[in-house]
Amino acid sequence: MFSLFYGLWKYLFSKTEFHVLILGIDKAGKTTLLEKLKSLYSNLEGLSPDRIVPTVGLNIGRLEVLNAKLVFWDLGGQPGLRSIWEKYYEEAHAVIYVIDAACPSKFEDSKSALEKVLRHEDLQGAPLLVLANKQDLPEAVSAEELSRYLDLKKLDERVYMFEAVSGYDGMGIKNSVEWLVDIMERSKRTEILRARAGGAGLRSA
Numbered sequence: 156m157f158s159l160f161y162g163l164w165k166y167l168f169s170k171t172e173f174h175v176l177i178l179g180i181d182k183a184g185k186t187t188l189l190e191k192l193k194s195l196y197s198n199l200e201g202l203s204p205d206r207i208v209p210t211v212g213l214n215i216g217r218l219e220v221l222n223a224k225l226v227f228w229d230l231g232g233q234p235g236l237r238s239i240w241e242k243y244y245e246e247a248h249a250v251i252y253v254i255d256a257a258c259p260s261k262f263e264d265s266k267s268a269l270e271k272v273l274r275h276e277d278l279q280g281a282p283l284l285v286l287a288n289k290q291d292l293p294e295a296v297s298a299e300e301l302s303r304y305l306d307l308k309k310l311d312e313r314v315y316m317f318e319a320v321s322g323y324d325g326m327g328i329k330n331s332v333e334w335l336v337d338i339m340e341r342s343k344r345t346e347i348l349r350a351r352a353g354g355a356g357l358r359s360a
């Protein structure tokens with residue numbers, strides 16, 4: 156009996172794979188961050204920044220962070236590619252939204268793209284990590300300043316955090332991703348996605 160329940164418990168809880176969407180406008184530094192994550196959490200050497208080109212399709216990174224299996228989906232942020240983002244919303248456990256904190260002229264574009272993401276019903280309740288990227292540059296604004304500028308209205312019920320990071324030197328990345336893992340493990344959204352996946356399994360059985 157015990158082994159039956161243990162087997163069920165393992166099936167339900169230990170196999171969770173978290174899907175994390177990495178979004179943000181073009182040149183925010185999403186792919187550079189993903190490559191940095193690979194070097195921080197695996198023995199793969201991520202691509203160096205000079206070998207990274209603008210993303211047109213999808214980059215996938217599979218990593219283990221604090222014993223959790225994460226699948227990162229890094230999408231292109233050029234205006235003509237942003238309509239693809241929503242195809243991934245339904246299956247995403249959380250969103251990392253990357254902003255070039257050293258380029259205030261692009262804050263408005265970043266803000267409106269993020270507001271559109273947050274309005275989408277397929278992302279209801281998904282935890283949000285906003286990264287004020289490129290902190291290695293002296294002109295970069297702090298996470299607090301960026302948060303004040305964005306002044307997001309649609310955050311009421313959402314768990315979120317702003318963090319200052321650099322995809323070049325790795326500053327702040329581990330902290331923020333580990334925060335996200337902890338939040339995803341406890342989030343209502345994860346419960347809902349898990350129940351949906353279990354239901355699909357039963358239907359197809």
Ligand SMILES: Nc1nc2c(ncn2[C@@H]2O[C@H](COP(=O)(O)OP(=O)(O)OP(=O)(O)O)[C@@H](O)[C@H]2O)c(=O)[nH]1
Nearest residue numbers: 181182183184185186187209210232289321322323
């Ligand atoms: N100084 C600095 N430059 C960065 C950092 N991260 C990325 N960059 C540079 O910013 C530019 C864009 O980086 P990408 O990682 O390609 O940006 P992206 O958000 O993936 O862009 P798209 O794929 O077009 O959406 C490149 O020239 C990078 O070298 C960073 O942390 N610091």
Ligand SMILES: [Mg+2]
Nearest residue numbers: 185186209210
């Ligand atoms: Mg990219």
